[in-house]
Ligand SMILES: Nc1ncnc2c1ncn2[C@@H]1O[C@H](COP(=O)(O)OP(=O)(O)OP(=O)(O)O)[C@@H](O)[C@H]1O
């Protein structure tokens with residue numbers, strides 16, 4: 001194993017020194033992904049704000065104020081909508097969440113010491129629960145601010161207290177053990193508010209002081225398509241990276257022979273399988289690195305959030321295995337690095353063209369989609385999309401991943417058999 | 424000891440080696456002298472296990488050469504075709520190949536320094552090989568062969584394109600290796616190199632060993648007579664003789680001589696006498 005690592009390390013160093021190789025393995029794929037993603041998202045607003053819908057079912061002064069506050073948030077991109085539409089948009093994955101301000105919100109806000117808690121309903125795309133947590137935090141913050149405002153505005157507070165006292169002392173209200181005490185307390189508080197003006201208050205716990213209740217509504221996400229164009233362009237970019245990598249390492253294996261270094265490796269105390277395993281390991285490491293790098297960029301800068309990290313890892317590993325095999329097979333296609341490079345790139349381009357590496361699969365005509373079954377590029381893209389946004393089940397993931405692993409093993413063993421050890 | 428027995432190796436219709444028998448003794452510098460296409464590299468490649476023989480066998484220290492042989496880590500080879508990573512520096516090349524022989528840490532660094540000194544490349548150690556001149560690459564190619572301090576060293580025309588000064592430095596180093604008990608097989612078509620370096624020389628042509636022995640033995644046996652070359656007017660006349668001194672005195676008295684030169688037999692004349700051809704056409 002030490003020998004294989006030594007060999008692989010040398011190849012990584014060589015790749016770093018090879019500007020063209022480095023360009024085609026790292027920068028070109030990234031450029032493709034960003035370029036096509038941007039074109040197809042119609043310019044792209046580039047903002048990373050969370051898109052949500054707000055439904056105001058209450059239409060009171062308080063509810064309007066609350067929704068306006070949400071709209072002013074740095075972190076949110078808020079659009080108004082009807083309730084049905086809002087739920088549907090989230091279900092289709094077009095928005096992250098909706099916030100519905102329930103009827104009675106205004107009333108509950110005014111009567112803060114009695115009656116119900118102001119309530120909003122939150123419906124979130126289940127695949128984006130991390131963002132939902134953030135949204136909930138923002139909602140609570142605004143709820144809290146509203147209450148603080150109440151405490152620092154004596155007129156508002158007096159009004160609220162009067163309302164509460166009225167409803168407590170109204171004829172016909174049921175008695176409860178603390179009724180006397182609360183009535184007296186509220187009366188004194190009213191007096192206090194009218195005398196001095198209140199700056200702050202301890203919001204310790206009797207009922208009615210919860211600033212805002214967030215009720216979560218269940219949304220079942222329906223699978224329809226990618227949420228943004230980058231979810232299509234980044235899988236394509238990753239496949240371009242794999243192609244660049246397979247070509248670069250396939251050619252470098254031919255170069256070991258033409259430049260004579262293979263002779264040195266064969267003279268050294270190494271087995272033939274160690275020599276090839278070293279090349280395969282280097283190729284594998286680079287394919288995984290490319291995928292991780294592109295996925296990180298996609299996530300951090302373009303909001304491409306994987307549906308499942310585990311499945312994404314499985315996709316990346318299977319694709320890497322497939323392209324390591326393809327690399328090995330490419331290395332036997334030509335005698336010189338020039339012919340191997342030419343034939344290799346041609347084969348890879350065809351593979352990519354029919355496999356959806358250039359034109360997205362769903363745009364292709366039916367017969368073409370059938371032809372594309374023969375391209376590992378197609379299965380790579382399906383595996384990546386399955387984990388990113390198609391929400392594939394484990395069983396659904398097994399088909400593309402299985403095919404990719406099979407392709408990798410088959411191509412690798414064919415390549416090893418046909419590999420020419422001498423000039 | 425390296426033993427070659429009835430070695431035959433063909434490439435298509437070409438018989439590169441045609442029934443060669445030879446023993447290289449432990450601790451000697453053995454020179455393999457022959458013209459282009461004689462089969463020298465083929466013999467080296469068979470020894471290194473890069474080729475397998477069609478017939479006959481090669482054994483190193485009693486073990487058969489070849490991929491399965493356990494002798495590989497004791498063998499250092501400088502192939503005739505340069506075998507270096509152009510994009511790596513001299514030091515990185517040496518470190519990489521040293522690593523393949525399980526050298527690491529201080530041992531490796533020590534060997535890297537030693538081989539760079541050996542090749543006179545210490546001041547270029549951090550430069551990429553692609554920026555080297557032809558002779559420098561050749562010297563590094565030789566250095567890599569020695570990185571793991573092998574017992575048996577196969578050098579296939581290691582000084583082609585190397586300037587005389589560096590060549591002399593390399594010869595000194597090779598002699599040092601020799602004194603350290605290493606066995607060295609050295610192929611060349613420069614007879615001067617064979618004469619200077621080698622304990623014994625084998626003359627090879629068309630895949631066959633034509634003669635074998637010390638330089639002195641070979642010249643004595645196959646070199647033929649010395650010759651005196653006389654210059655009269657614009658012309659040179661070559662007169663073979665067994666007693667060159669007497670001949671020169673005679674010529675000096677007889678003719679109006681502008682110049683006289685003595686040609687003693689060399690490996691070149693040995694080769695000429697053995698094959699009817701010059702070593703370099
Ligand atoms: N891989 C090969 N394929 C075909 N023919 C070969 C091959 N290797 C060597 N030969 C032939 O075998 C013969 C011996 O070649 P070899 O390389 O051993 O000669 P050499 O003595 O090393 O010559 P030089 O001094 O030019 O290096 C030549 O006729 C050559 O053409």
Ligand SMILES: [Mg+2]
Pocket residue numbers: 463464465503579
């Ligand atoms: Mg040769």
